[in-house]
Amino acid sequence: MAAESPTRTDAELVAEALKGRQECFGDLVKRYQGPLVNYLYRMVRHTEEAHDLAQEVFIKIYQALDRYDPQYKFSTWLFRIAQNAAIDRIRKRRIKVVSMDRPSDDGDDGVWEFPSGDPNPYRDSRNRERGGAIQQAIDGLPWEYRELIVMRHYGELSYEEIAVAKEMPLGTVKNKLFRGRQMLKEVLAEYLTD
Amino acid sequence: MKENDTKTLTEWLYLESDGELTEAQVSELDREASGSPEFAATRNEMARLHEMLESSRIDVLPDFQSRVMASLPPAGWSGRHPRTWWAAAAVLALLGGAAALLSGLSAAQLQPASPFVAAIAAVGDMLASSLEAGAGLIGASWQGIRLAVGEWLGGSIPNVIAFGVVVVGVNLLLVRRLRRRPRPEAASSGSKSRSVE
Numbered sequence: 001m002a003a004e005s006p007t008r009t010d011a012e013l014v015a016e017a018l019k020g021r022q023e024c025f026g027d028l029v030k031r032y033q034g035p036l037v038n039y040l041y042r043m044v045r046h047t048e049e050a051h052d053l054a055q056e057v058f059i060k061i062y063q064a065l066d067r068y069d070p071q072y073k074f075s076t077w078l079f080r081i082a083q084n085a086a087i088d089r090i091r092k093r094r095i096k097v098v099s100m101d102r103p104s105d106d107g108d109d110g111v112w113e114f115p116s117g118d119p120n121p122y123r124d125s126r127n128r129e130r131g132g133a134i135q136q137a138i139d140g141l142p143w144e145y146r147e148l149i150v151m152r153h154y155g156e157l158s159y160e161e162i163a164v165a166k167e168m169p170l171g172t173v174k175n176k177l178f179r180g181r182q183m184l185k186e187v188l189a190e191y192l193t194d
Numbered sequence: 195m196k197e198n199d200t201k202t203l204t205e206w207l208y209l210e211s212d213g214e215l216t217e218a219q220v221s222e223l224d225r226e227a228s229g230s231p232e233f234a235a236t237r238n239e240m241a242r243l244h245e246m247l248e249s250s251r252i253d254v255l256p257d258f259q260s261r262v263m264a265s266l267p268p269a270g271w272s273g274r275h276p277r278t279w280w281a282a283a284a285v286l287a288l289l290g291g292a293a294a295l296l297s298g299l300s301a302a303q304l305q306p307a308s309p310f311v312a313a314i315a316a317v318g319d320m321l322a323s324s325l326e327a328g329a330g331l332i333g334a335s336w337q338g339i340r341l342a343v344g345e346w347l348g349g350s351i352p353n354v355i356a357f358g359v360v361v362v363g364v365n366l367l368l369v370r371r372l373r374r375r376p377r378p379e380a381a382s383s384g385s386k387s388r389s390v391e
Contacts, residue, residue: 022263029259037254051255058262063269134250152212153247159214178208185243192239192246 010074018066025065029058032075036082039155042138043086044093053089057082076165079155083147083165130191137187145180152177207237211244293317 008016008027016024036057041050060081068077138146151157151165159177163170185192203226209215210223227234255261294317347353 022266025266026259026263029262033254033258033262034251037258038251041252047252050252051258054258055262055265059266062266065269130246131250134246149247153244154251159212174205174209178205181208181240181243184247185239188243188246189239192242193235 011068011070014065014068014070014074017062025062028074032078035154035156036078039079039082039150040086042135042150042154044089045135045139049089053085054082057085060085073161073164075157076161079151079157079161079165082155133188133191137184140187141180141183145176145183148173148176149180149184203233204236207240210237211240290317293320 008024010028010031013024013028013031017028033054037050037054040053040057041047044050044053057078061078068074138149141149148162148166151162152159157165159170159173162168163173166173168176203223206215206219206223210220215223223237227237294313343357347357
């Protein structure tokens with residue numbers, strides 16, 4: 001997990017925030033904004049909505065900050081709330097799971113890009129294509145695998161954190177990630193070879 | 195590593211990119227890859243898959259943090275924090291101390307032999323008088339309301355019915371408002387996290 005204040009743990013930042021030092025909560029936001037926005041982006045598939053949802057999650061966390069138990073990881077608490085928020089949002093929007101052989105009609109789908117500083121039209125086009133392929137491959141995974149893949153690669157959670165957040169044994173998490181990646185590897189095979 | 199451990203090695207390939215392997219396990223993979231081009235190709239594919247996923251992350255909006263911080267509402271817990279009531283408590287203590295001091299001084303003029311006891315007695319008298327006055331005010335208010343309502347109803351049936359309708363209406367409004375109150379999701383999530391994690 002990326003750290004902005006490596007000298008202070010999450011629990012210490014929470015404790016400081018509870019004493020009225022709001023900037024410490026700001027440090028927590030900075031620390032987790034990347035993984036959280038990326039996790040939510042992969043779940044709701046819309047940049048702006050992912051940011052709005054992440055903001056809502058941070059506000060919920062802030063309001064319940066005094067109930068945080070420092071013996072548990074802050075990240076698992078954060079992602080549990082984020083997961084519930086994403087599922088609620090998906091239900092509300094009635095997002096359909098995109099199948100592997102059908103292009104999506106959602107606004108953001110299919111325009112996933114890899115960052116590129118090189119103004120090479122071929123490469124840009126290739127990146128765009130790869131971005132779309134990744135999203136389609138992730139969307140095509142069964143929910144139980146998709147969720148864990150997104151938590152691991154976009155939420156940047158460790159196996160242990162995922163196990164706690166999902167209330168699963170560590171072995172099950174490893175196994176599901178293994179299976180999920182195998183499926184991804186098969187679907188994305190053409191992008192993985194030379 | 196035995197031949198029948200191929201499955202384990204394959205699993206390790208998936209764990210390697212997460213940094214979940216020990217140095218010894220990575221060395222084992224190196225050894226296997228050097229002897230098997232097929233295994234080396236699979237290992238390369240895994241590394242590429244990991245890289246593809248990592249590089250498809252999006253950038254967070256530059257003003258996101260400030261946006262979140264600007265939108266933070268006053269949290270319930272902030273009202274329970276000492277910083278919100280210590281000033282009031284200090285003022286109360288100061289006033290109490292001043293009252294005790296003044297009462298003590300005046301009592302000392304009357305009974306110079308026991309100024310401390312006189313001060314305590316004076317503060318006690320003051321508090322008792324305040325309580326008495328408060329109770330009297332509340333009693334008078336209720337008495338006034340009772341008289342006003344009684345006079346308005348005055349045995350008139352339409353007034354009694356109107357009064358009943360108002361009371362029922364207010365109760366219904368209260369019930370409706372309570373039902374509409376949004377569920378405190380954050381609070382419940384917080385509790386859940388404690389119990390589960």
